Amino acid sequence: MEIILAKTAGYCFGVNRALDAVDKAIEDGQVHLIHTLGPIIHNPQVIEKLEERGVKTVQGLDEIEKGTIVIRSHGVGENVIKEAEEKSLNLINATCPYVKNIQKRVKKYYDEDYQIVIIGNKDHPEVKGINGWCNNSGIIVDDKNNVPNVAKYDKICVVAQTTITNELFIAITEKMKEQHNNVAIFNTICNATKERQEETRRIAQDVDCMIIIGGYNSSNTQKLVSISKKYCNNTFHIETKKDLDMDKIKKYEKVGISAGASTPQWIIEEVINFMENQENNMENMNSTYEDTFKSFRKGSIVEGKVISASKDEIIVNVGYKTDGIIKKSEYTKDSDVDLSTIVNPQDNIEALVLNIGTDI
Template identity: 40%
Template sequence: MSGLQKRARKNLKVSVSEGIGFCSGVRRAIKIALAAAGRTKETVFTLGPLIHNPQVVEKLRQVGVVPISRLTRKGGTLVIRSHGVSPEVFARAERKGYKIIDATCPFVRKAQERARRLHEMGYQVVIVGEKTHPEVKGIRSHVEGRSFVAENVDQVKRLNFASRVGIIAQTTVPLDNFSAIVAEVAKRAREVLVFNTICIETALRQERARRLASKVDVLLVVGGRNSANTSRLERLCRTICQRTHHIETAREIDGRWFKQGEKVGIVAGASTPRWLVDEVAQKLTEL
C-alpha cells in the first residue's frame, strides 16, 4: 500500500513510507542462515540474534536458526550476523570447531576495512556511532591501539586530537550528525581524512522517513525495541512529528493516539519485515 488512502470509522489517511522492508544486508543474512539450516538437520547458531527483530528471530528459531550469546559449545554451524564481529571472535569460533558462515553486510565490511586502512596509514581513527553497538565494537576491533567513538558533536568539542585524524561512520548514523562531528574535528586537527561509510540504504530510509514525518499528524515507527537503527529513526522523526510512536507490532496500537480524519504515516527500521508493516496498516483500517 502506498500513498494517502481513505479509511473507515476514524477515517484515517494512512501513508506507508517507500522502500519499507528488510535492507539488503538483513535480507542477505537471513537468506544465508536459512540456506545453512536447509543443508543440515542440526541447529544453526547465530552469535546474538541474527537481526534486531524479536518476531523474525522467533520465526527463525522455529526452522532451526537459534541465537547463542557466547561461544560455549563445541562445534556446529555458526552464522556471523550482518553487524560483523572482531577477528578475535572469528579465531575463537574456529578454535572451538565451529563451521563459520560469514553474513557480515558488505557495507559493514567496508567500514571495517576503512578503519584498518586509516590506522595503517597512521591516522587516529574516530568512529561516529554508538560505542556499545556490536557493529561499532566490530569496527573498532580492526583498529589496533587507540580509536575514539563519538556519538554526538559535544563529545568531540573539548578533545585534543592527533595531527592526523581519520573519520568513518557506523553504517546507520544520520548524515547530519556525521557531518557535524566531521566539521568539529576539522577545527582541531591539522589533517582530516573522511570516509562516509553510512550505508546508502540507511540514508535513503532516513530521508524518506523525514519527508513523511513532515506531512502527517501521527507517525508510527515499526521495529524491534532492540534495533538501534529503528530507535534512531524514531528519534529523528520525533524532531519533526512530535506525535511519533515506536511500536513492535500492530497489537501495540492505541486508538487514542488518533483523531478523526488524521493523516498517519508508517515507517520501519531496516530489520523490520514487510509483513509486520502490513499488519500495522491493516489495524489502522479497523479503528
C-alpha cells in the same frame, strides 16, 4: 484516514542477506547445529520464529564447541573471526558489505598508523566489531557537544556507524576539522539508512501522525523515531499491531508509516490490515498500500546503478526499498572472474528480479 507508507520501510538488503544465509543453512540440513552470534536482527518476533526452526542465539563463541556460526550483518572484530577458525567452526560470515568495507578501511588506516575515530554508539555491536579491526584502539564519539581533542595525533581516520544521522556526522567531523589538518574522513553511513531517514523526515513533515514500526532495541528504528519526532509531535513507536492504540490514532486524517531495517514485511502488513479494519475509508488506504508493494515482481527486468562490486558480488540500487545483490554465479558461469575488475560503481546495469525480501 489516509495512510502514507514509506517505500523504504522494512528489511534492508544487508538484513535480507543475513536472513537468507540462515535460511540456506537450515535448508542445507544444518539446523540442529546452527547458531547466530547475537540475535541475527533486532526483531524479537523474527528471532522467535527462527528459534522455532531450531536456530540458537549465542552471545559468545565460548558457548559453542562445534557446528555452524552465523555472523550477523553488524559484523564482528577480527579476533572473533580468528577464534571461530581456530575452533574449526563452520563460519558463515553474513556481515553486510557496507560494514565489511568500513572494517577493511579501518584496518588499512590503522596499519598506516592513523588514529581511528568511529562516530557511533560505543555499545552497538557494529561499532564494537569495527573497533575490533584496529585492535580496539578507536576513539568512539556520539555526541557533538563532547568531541574529544584529537590534535595530539599525527593523522586521524574518521568513519561512521552505518545508521547514524548525517546531521550528527557533519557536526562532529566539522569540529574535528577545526582541530586537525590531516583528517581522512569517510562518510560510511549506508545508502539504505540515508534514504530511509530522508523519506521518514519528508513524510513526517507532511502528516498529522507518524507510526514507526520496529524493535524497541533496534538502533536504526530509534533513529527514525527521533527524526520523526522532530517534525511530527504525534509520533508513535510500535513493535507490532498489538502496541497500536487506535483510540489515539483514529482522530488523525493523514497518518505516515515508516519501519526499521529489521522489520519484516508481514509485521508492516499486519499493522496496516489492523488499521484498515478499524476504518471506514478503505479506498484511500488500499491504494497507497498497494502502490508501495506492487512496484517489483519476481521475473521482471529492472534497471539499476552499481553501488559497489567485490570479487564475488555486485550491489545495485534499483530504486526499490532495499538494494539488490547479484552473486557471481548469477552474473557469469566463470567462477574465476573477479567481479570488481569488470563492474564499476555508478555503472548502469540491467537485472532480473529473482527474489524479493525474506518472509521469515
